[in-house]
Amino acid sequence: MAKSESEKDMRQKNENLNKTVQEQDVVERNQAYNEYVKQVTPTHNLALKMLKAFVTGGIICCIGQVILNIAQNAGLDKDTSGGWCSMILVLMSVILTGLNIYPSIAKFGGAGALVPITGFANSVAAPAIEFKKEGQVFGIGCKIFTIAGPVILYGIFTSWLLGVIYWIYQLIAK
16 A cells, blocks of 8 residues: 555656646747747837838829829819829839839838828739739739729728718708
8 A cells, every 4th residue: 555655646746747847848938939039020110110101102292293283284174183193193103013113112111102092003003913824814803903902892882881871861851
């Protein structure tokens, strides 16, 4: 009996020792992992990113204003000038995307390059260029709106929903 009790005690001590070693290994592993994460995680300077976005967006807006001024000086009215400005900015964005220049601008400027109409044009042109190898229908036709599609879909749905709400409000207000 005494022998079996001492064996049980020894087994219990070994199990406790194994648990302690495993817990220490887990703590060391977690510390090593956290140090690794700190090493590989890039640090960002928020003020610098905001400045880059502001400058990039500002340059795009200045280009748009120059186009507006030129169109109005050519005798076009304000609405027509705005249409030409939008078309030229979209065309410039698509050309720069095709030449693989716009992604560099977007990487530098962040939201400053992605928020204006040029960013939307880039989001439509980039998948078209990327999937052109798969053909006109299954490549470009199916993939062209992978990024911009949800924006268009939810924009149209939201405007429809607001229109229905406005229509119901008009019915109730009468």
